[in-house]
Amino acid sequence: MLEKTRLGGVAAVLMAGLVSAGVADAQEVKLPSTLAMTSYDVGAASYNQAVALGTALGNAYSISLRVLPATSDVARLLPVRQGRVDFGVVGSESFNAVEGTEAFAAPEIGPQPLRMLVGSNSDNCFTLALRGDSGIETIEDVKGKRVGWVVGAPALQSNVAGFLAFGGMTWDDVQKVEVASYGASWEAFINGQVDAITTLTTGALAEQAAASPGGLKWLPLPKSNTEGWKRLQEIKPQFSPRVGTLGPNMSKENPLECAGFPFPVLLTYPDRDADLVYNLTKAVAEQFDAYVKIEPAMVGWSVDRQDFQWVVPYHEGAIRYWKELGLWTDEAQAHNDALVKRQELLQEVWESLADAPEAEKTERWLEARRAALEKAGLPVYE
Secondary structure: OOOHHHHHHHHHHHHHHHHHHOHHHHOOOOOOOEEEEEEOOOOOHHHHHHHHHHHHHHHHHOOEEEEEEOOOHHHHHHHHHOOOOOEEEEOOHHHHHHHOOHHHHOOOOOOOOOEEEEEOOOOOOEEEEEEOOOOOOOHHHHOOOEEEEEOOOHHHHHHHHHHHHHOOOOHHHOEEEEEOOHHHHHHHHHOOOOOEEEEEOOOHHHHHHHHOOOOEEEOOOOOOOHHHHHHHHHHOOOOEEEEEOOOOOOOOOOOEEEEEOOOOEEEEOOOOOHHHHHHHHHHHHHOHHHHHHHOHHHHHHOHHHOOOOOOOOEOHHHHHHHHHOOOOOHHHHHHHHHHHHHHHHHHHHHHHOOOOOHHHHHHHHHHHHHHHHHHOOOOOOO
16 A cells, blocks of 8 residues: 555645646647546446546547446446447456456456556545435344345445445345346435445435435444454455545544445556556646546545555556656555466466356356466455
């Protein structure tokens, strides 16, 4: 992890310099006239942030940024892999994608060699949204309640599994209510069809829920519950304890102990042009003040909040920019190299199963993946 207290002062100076430089610096950024990004559903936090980013970049550089919402984990990354879309503004499915687990264990997909540009480490967080009239106060109270299951979104399903594990439970301990998409889970929540759903604490849908007759509150995940966190991280290793202050019914005066990781993350594939990635990373940093005014939740995109030792490696073009700012350390490079090496191992195992019958491929892949990681002395993360 970055030492945020040390970097905070450095980043403040950097950001002040960027602001004072004004239009002159903005003209140095070279971007194509049109870019496209995938995101979650319309109204979701990542969609709102992508739109705000597009507005800021459009105003600064006269470019058009198309935001393409998608309802499933694979649908957000497949167009990027195919080169039809430049980047993805995505969430925890990035971890499943690089690992080749959950939806990405399917025969036609497999592990994805993703690369990051920027991650958002905000004051919001992940947990279960609870209806105000649900009678739920702690994780133990979730037992037997109606919980949203987003079809085709295993990353969201495993979020819930992780939160339930925090309380020593599984999906078998709750009433599973199927919903068609992330947006549909909020509709079911507001309409009283479910008691709890997995979500980020910010976004227009959360605001709508807070203003609805049923109300909105959040499930606390206390850091002091070390056993609960151990169980949660066995399912969702990308999560860590965070104190959230951003979202409806939350504030600095009324904080929430919850789960956090970089969300959303801006990423692409390693074959994407390094100069394009460099310039977009630079643009995202330089236009921080512009887009954070549009979408305050984007405070996490600030240069002083970057985590260069997360679970997805950075693109060479992005690394070039972070080095220029003096934020990329030897430790970050060593961590990045280790992640790339892990990806290469997973790719080799996947390619060795190229001729496996489709009906058997997922099972054989997961077995071969586990064996290869154990042999290499690496965590399996199933």
